[in-house]
Amino acid sequence: MARLYPDAHCELDFTSPLELLVATILSAQCTDKRVNLVTPKLFARYPSAADYASADREELEGLIRSTGFYRSKANSILGLGRKLCDEYGGEVPGDLDDLVRLPGVGRKTANVVLGNAFGVPGLTVDTHFGRLVRRFGWTEETDPVKVEHAIGGLFPPKDWTLLSHRLIWHGRRICHSRRPACGACELARWCPSFGEGPTDADAAAALVRNGPFS
DNA sequence: ATCCCGAGGG
DNA sequence: CCCTCTGGAT
Numbered sequence: 001m002a003r004l005y006p007d008a009h010c011e012l013d014f015t016s017p018l019e020l021l022v023a024t025i026l027s028a029q030c031t032d033k034r035v036n037l038v039t040p041k042l043f044a045r046y047p048s049a050a051d052y053a054s055a056d057r058e059e060l061e062g063l064i065r066s067t068g069f070y071r072s073k074a075n076s077i078l079g080l081g082r083k084l085c086d087e088y089g090g091e092v093p094g095d096l097d098d099l100v101r102l103p104g105v106g107r108k109t110a111n112v113v114l115g116n117a118f119g120v121p122g123l124t125v126d127t128h129f130g131r132l133v134r135r136f137g138w139t140e141e142t143d144p145v146k147v148e149h150a151i152g153g154l155f156p157p158k159d160w161t162l163l164s165h166r167l168i169w170h171g172r173r174i175c176h177s178r179r180p181a182c183g184a185c186e187l188a189r190w191c192p193s194f195g196e197g198p199t200d201a202d203a204a205a206a207l208v209r210n211g212p213f214s
Numbered sequence: 215a216t217c218c219c220g221a222g223g224g
Numbered sequence: 225c226c227c228t229c230t231g232g233a234t
């Protein structure tokens with residue numbers, strides 16, 4: 001997979017931790033492409049946390065409407081701006097525990113920001129990530145936090161961020177939720193979930209050992 | 215478990 | 225028309 005996706009990366013457009021944080025909140029149940037359509041105007045209108053804190057709700061909703069769930073997302077961003085100003089001097093904290101306490105920010109979003117804006121290794125366990133690692137036989141867990149810990153034990157931290165992007169890219173392009181394109185998958189021969197492919201426990205380990213992921 | 219609430223694909 | 229899509233909060 002290192003060969004398949006040598007430079008997998010975050011596809012959200014951003015130039016600062018704050019921009020990435022907001023873009024990631026907007027990306028919930030929405031494609032990155034659509035988020036990137038609205039963020040240029042959004043970031044120009046609200047350059048700082050204080051600008052979000054004092055934003056007009058209706059105007060903010062209008063700017064992010066096409067990303068879906070715009071009312072709750074606007075709520076999160078408004079609260080986010082306030083909390084960043086009140087408790088963090090207007091700066092985005094570079095710490096998982098602090099990030100997760102911000103409105104609209106769960107563990108997945110926090111790890112995206114840590115990994116891509118702060119250079120802190122993090123596994124971003126979203127629906128793709130979880131589905132793939134289960135199909136690969138790397139874990140049976142379904143709880144995202146348990147998945148994160150299980151997979152974290154298989155790879156060194158320095159690989160976590162890139163691994164996350166590679167899994168997500170592969171999930172989007174090939175290993176779909178409904179009809180995975182196993183015929184086009186170069187990993188099928190190692191995949192325990194592939195039709196007549198290897199189903200023994202070694203197959204999962206082979207996927208890790210063969211290093212296509214790290 | 216359910217709500218939030220938009221767009222595109224099959 | 226139904227389903228899905230890089231969630232999070234209640």
